[in-house]
Amino acid sequence: MHLPFLAAVVPRGATRADRVLCLSLLLAALPAESPAQVATPRRFTTESPCTEAQRAAGCLIVLGSGTPVPEPDRAGPAYALLFRDQLFLFDAGAGIMRRVAAAGLRINGVTGAFLTHLHSDHTIGLPDLLLTTWVMGRRSPFPLTGPPGTKAMVDHLLMAFAEDTRVRITGLERGQPNGPGVTVHESMGGVVHDSADVRITAIPVPHSEFAMNFGYLIELPTRRIVLSGDTGPSLAIEAAAKGADVLVHESYPEVRLKPEDRPGGEEWPAYMRKVHTSDAEVGGLAQRAGVKLVVLSHIVRMGGTDAELLAGVRRGGFQGAVRIARDLDAY
Numbered sequence: 001m002h003l004p005f006l007a008a009v010v011p012r013g014a015t016r017a018d019r020v021l022c023l024s025l026l027l028a029a030l031p032a033e034s035p036a037q038v039a040t041p042r043r044f045t046t047e048s049p050c051t052e053a054q055r056a057a058g059c060l061i062v063l064g065s066g067t068p069v070p071e072p073d074r075a076g077p078a079y080a081l082l083f084r085d086q087l088f089l090f091d092a093g094a095g096i097m098r099r100v101a102a103a104g105l106r107i108n109g110v111t112g113a114f115l116t117h118l119h120s121d122h123t124i125g126l127p128d129l130l131l132t133t134w135v136m137g138r139r140s141p142f143p144l145t146g147p148p149g150t151k152a153m154v155d156h157l158l159m160a161f162a163e164d165t166r167v168r169i170t171g172l173e174r175g176q177p178n179g180p181g182v183t184v185h186e187s188m189g190g191v192v193h194d195s196a197d198v199r200i201t202a203i204p205v206p207h208s209e210f211a212m213n214f215g216y217l218i219e220l221p222t223r224r225i226v227l228s229g230d231t232g233p234s235l236a237i238e239a240a241a242k243g244a245d246v247l248v249h250e251s252y253p254e255v256r257l258k259p260e261d262r263p264g265g266e267e268w269p270a271y272m273r274k275v276h277t278s279d280a281e282v283g284g285l286a287q288r289a290g291v292k293l294v295v296l297s298h299i300v301r302m303g304g305t306d307a308e309l310l311a312g313v314r315r316g317g318f319q320g321a322v323r324i325a326r327d328l329d330a331y
C-alpha cells in the first residue's frame with residue numbers, strides 16, 4: 001500500500017514517537033484489505049459463447065440484458081446474431097463494444113445493425129459502435145436500420161465527434177479516411193434485410209410515443225427468432241412468434257406493480273401496463289404462439305426475483321422452457 005498522503009497529516013514538529021503513534025492510529029482507522037481486494041481482478045475472456053453447431057444454425061448472444069439502471073453485471077440492451085460468418089447487432093445499449101469483444105465477436109464492423117427504437121438505453125452505445133469499429137479498422141459503412149429519427153441521431157453523433165474524427169484522420173494516427181459513417185435506412189416496418197439466408201423483418205410494436213418502435217423477426221434456414229424490443233402486449237409479436245425457436249421478450253413482474261412514492265408516481269402502473277409487458281402477459285402470448293423457448297430480458301424488476309418472474313410466465317399459461325437472460329448467454 002502506498003501511503004504518501006500520511007506525511008501530510010502528521011503535525012509539523014512532531015517527535016519520532018508522535019509520528020509513529022499518529023501513523024499507527026491512521027493505519028488502524030483504514031479499512032483492512034479484504035482478500036477480494038487483493039485478489040486478481042475478474043477477467044472477462046473473449047471466448048465465443050456459441051458452439052460451432054450453434055453458429056452454423058444461427059446463434060443469438062445476449063450482449064446486454066440490462067435496463068437504464070447501470071447494473072455492473074448487465075450491459076444496456078443489445079443482442080448479436082452470429083450466423084456462419086455474418087454478424088448482426090440489435091440495439092446499442094451502454095457497454096456494447098466491451099460485450100462484443102467479450103463474446104469473441106469481431107470489433108471492426110458488422111454485417112448490419114438494427115435499432116428497435118430511440119430510447120437512450122437502447123442507443124447510448126451507438127457512438128461506441130460507430131466510432132470504435134472505425135478506430136479498430138473498419139474501412140466502409142455498414143447498414144444501420146432503425147425507425148424515423150435514426151438518421152438525425154447518427155448525423156448529430158458524428159457531428160459531436162467530428163473533431164475526434166478529423167484529428168484521427170489528419171494526424172499521425174492516419175485513421176481510415178472513410179470515417180466512422182454508416183448507411184442509415186429508416187423503416188416503417190416490413191422486411192429490412194433479406195440476403196444470404198437471413199431475413200429480418202421489423203415489426204411495429206406499441207411502446208412510447210416515438211414515430212415508430214420495432215420488434216424484430218429473424219428467419220434463418222432452420223431457426224426462427226423473435227426479439228420483442230420494448231413493447232406493450234403486442235398481437236404482431238405474437239403472430240411473428242408462431243412456432244418460434246426463441247422469443248426474447250422484455251418484461252416486468254406483475255405482482256410487484258404498484259404506485260410509486262414520488263410526484264406522478266400514481267401513474268406508474270398505468271404507464272407500465274401501456275408500454276411494457278408483464279411476465280404473465282408474456283406467458284399467455286408465448287403459449288398461444290407455441291414458442292419453444294422464452295427468454296426474459298430487459299426486465300424492470302421493481303424488486304422481483306427470478307422465481308417470481310417464472311411463476312408469472314407460468315400463470316400466464318406457458319409451460320415450456322423459460323430463461324432469465326444474463327449477459328453473454330447464447331441461444
Ligand SMILES: [Zn+2]
Nearest residue numbers: 117119207230
Ligand atoms: Zn423503450
Ligand SMILES: [Zn+2]
Nearest residue numbers: 119121122230
Ligand atoms: Zn428500454
